Amino acid sequence: MTLLAIDWGMLVEKLVLIGAIISVSLLIAMYSTYAERKVAAILQDRVGPDRAGPWGIFQPLADGGKLFFKEEIIPNTSNKLLFVMGPCLAMLTAMMTSAVIPWGNQIHFNLFGIDRYINLQIADINIGVLFIFGVVSLGVYGIMIGGWASNNKFSLMAAMRGASQVISYELAMGISLIALLMLTGSLSMKTIVEQQIQGRLWNVAYQPLGFLLFFICAFAECNRAPFDLSEAENELNFGYHQEYSSMKLGFYLFAEYINMFISSVIMATLYFGGYDMPFVNEANLSVNVAAIVGIVALMAKVFIFIFIFMWVRWTLPRFRYDQLMNLGWKSLIPLALINMFITGAVILWRQG
Amino acid sequence: MSTTEILFWFLSVLALVGATMVLISRNPIHSILWLIVVFFAISGHYILLNAQFLAIVNLIVYAGAIMVLFLFVVMLMNLNSDTEPQKNNWMKIAGAISGGCLLLIMIDVVSGSSDMQNKTAIVKEGNIGLIKVLGKVLFTDYVVPFEISSVLFLSAMVGAVVIGKKEKETPNP
Numbered sequence: 463m464t465l466l467a468i469d470w471g472m473l474v475e476k477l478v479l480i481g482a483i484i485s486v487s488l489l490i491a492m493y494s495t496y497a498e499r500k501v502a503a504i505l506q507d508r509v510g511p512d513r514a515g516p517w518g519i520f521q522p523l524a525d526g527g528k529l530f531f532k533e534e535i536i537p538n539t540s541n542k543l544l545f546v547m548g549p550c551l552a553m554l555t556a557m558m559t560s561a562v563i564p565w566g567n568q569i570h571f572n573l574f575g576i577d578r579y580i581n582l583q584i585a586d587i588n589i590g591v592l593f594i595f596g597v598v599s600l601g602v603y604g605i606m607i608g609g610w611a612s613n614n615k616f617s618l619m620a621a622m623r624g625a626s627q628v629i630s631y632e633l634a635m636g637i638s639l640i641a642l643l644m645l646t647g648s649l650s651m652k653t654i655v656e657q658q659i660q661g662r663l664w665n666v667a668y669q670p671l672g673f674l675l676f677f678i679c680a681f682a683e684c685n686r687a688p689f690d691l692s693e694a695e696n697e698l699n700f701g702y703h704q705e706y707s708s709m710k711l712g713f714y715l716f717a718e719y720i721n722m723f724i725s726s727v728i729m730a731t732l733y734f735g736g737y738d739m740p741f742v743n744e745a746n747l748s749v750n751v752a753a754i755v756g757i758v759a760l761m762a763k764v765f766i767f768i769f770i771f772m773w774v775r776w777t778l779p780r781f782r783y784d785q786l787m788n789l790g791w792k793s794l795i796p797l798a799l800i801n802m803f804i805t806g807a808v809i810l811w812r813q814g
Numbered sequence: 815m816s817t818t819e820i821l822f823w824f825l826s827v828l829a830l831v832g833a834t835m836v837l838i839s840r841n842p843i844h845s846i847l848w849l850i851v852v853f854f855a856i857s858g859h860y861i862l863l864n865a866q867f868l869a870i871v872n873l874i875v876y877a878g879a880i881m882v883l884f885l886f887v888v889m890l891m892n893l894n895s896d897t898e899p900q901k902n903n904w905m906k907i908a909g910a911i912s913g914g915c916l917l918l919i920m921i922d923v924v925s926g927s928s929d930m931q932n933k934t935a936i937v938k939e940g941n942i943g944l945i946k947v948l949g950k951v952l953f954t955d956y957v958v959p960f961e962i963s964s965v966l967f968l969s970a971m972v973g974a975v976v977i978g979k980k981e982k983e984t985p986n987p
Contacts, residue, residue: 592871
């Protein structure tokens with residue numbers, strides 16, 4: 463091909479990788495809904511879903527089928543194009559973040575006469591953390607456009623709440639990340655993980671306060687309880703997706719679970735060593751075994767985080783709106799600034 | 815045509831169409847959404863010029879923050895095409911003429927300036943937009959203007975808070 467000078471091998475490799483990562487994220491998000499019901503059931507001393515299949519493990523399929531077959535209603539007074547665009551944007555921005563996350567180190571592929579080393583990361587760009595930040599800040603549009611296009615004042619109010627909450631907590635999140643970046647000196651996710659593998663402790667040991675702030679902000683960014691004010695049904699009927707039905711509603715709900723999964727991955731990567739299995743020296747293993755060990759380690763950390771997300775949701779009551787804003791602006795941002803100053807001072811002091 | 819050229823033309827067309835749609839959309843919300851498309855196209859151009867940092871900062875600041883603010887304001891005021899005040903035709907013609915004059919002057923200045931002549935953009939090679947290089951330049955060569963502009967932003971922020979603050983209620987006479 464002279465028209466498009468592209469490395470076709472790399473293109474195929476990346477497409478396969480993208481397909482695999484998206485299907486795995488969707489699968490995990492699907493089973494997060496099941497896990498959430500089971501966790502809620504255990505915390506409330508119930509049984510939870512147990513009808514569809516053994517222990518109810520086909521429940522997500524049944525839910526999905528129900529959503530697909532429901533009647534699709536588009537309100538007459540809504541803005542039709544934007545009404546459909548809302549859930550699409552929510553899903554798109556939820557999935558886009560996975561592009562810069564290193565899911566493992568490398569796998570060695572030697573089959574059909576092809577001999578390649580494949581990086582388990584879609585794009586190792588030198589601004590990985592900023593990319594995540596950019597996508598997160600675009601995530602607001604899914605909520606806002608959907609809420610506005612419904613042409614319903616409760617949806618609009620809920621969308622405003624959701625958007626202002628996300629914007630407010632983005633600040634504290636960014637400042638707590640700056641402290642981490644001063645420590646690592648790199649914005650590439652891969653480099654951050656490699657630094658944690660090579661001899662150093664995990665970043666959480668150096669940045670406990672920063673991690674705590676990031677964790678709280680992640681709850682708010684995902685619109686999860688106790689920060690799910692945009693879905694406060696006792697004040698706003700149902701939230702920004704009130705007019706939605708069928709799979710468009712399903713996409714909104716699903717995007718929340720994907721966001722939860724992805725933010726768990728980000729926390730594991732930035733603060734808990736990513737694909738680093740503790741007490742195992744990956745360099746001694748063969749490439750493929752090391753990759754499998756790495757993926758298992760990352761997923762174990764991610765599942766622990768997802769469990770904590772659910773645990774908190776079914777334990778803490780929802781914040782009131784003014785409490786939410788006070789927490790964000792008057793507690794988290796000053797704490798994040800103090801954390802940043804202390805980190806900077808320590809780095810300068812150690813340099814002498 | 816190489817891949818870069820195809821991308822360049824695609825992004826340019828997208829940016830121009832988006833900018834035109836910003837102007838001719840009746841609905842203010844649609845205008846804002848088209849403006850977001852324009853920012854995406856411009857970020858794409860930055861990436862073609864190997865300025866990834868500028869590209870992503872453009873997205874974070876403009877598409878992620880400022881446009882959300884615009885959307886907020888327009889949605890809360892509930893503007894739509896019915897409430898848009900109609901200007902008379904003479905005003906429209908006068909606006910078109912003066913805007914066209916400004917456009918001509920800008921094209922002339924840009925194409926006539928000696929910095930621009932016989933130069934081609936460095937695609938995929940230049941490194942001024944990478945975060946390491948840009949950070950070094952900002953904190954060594956341009957540190958004073960950089961700090962002064964940050965003070966400007968700070969004062970703007972304080973000013974906004976002062977204006978937005980509720981005045982103390984005066985006791986009724």
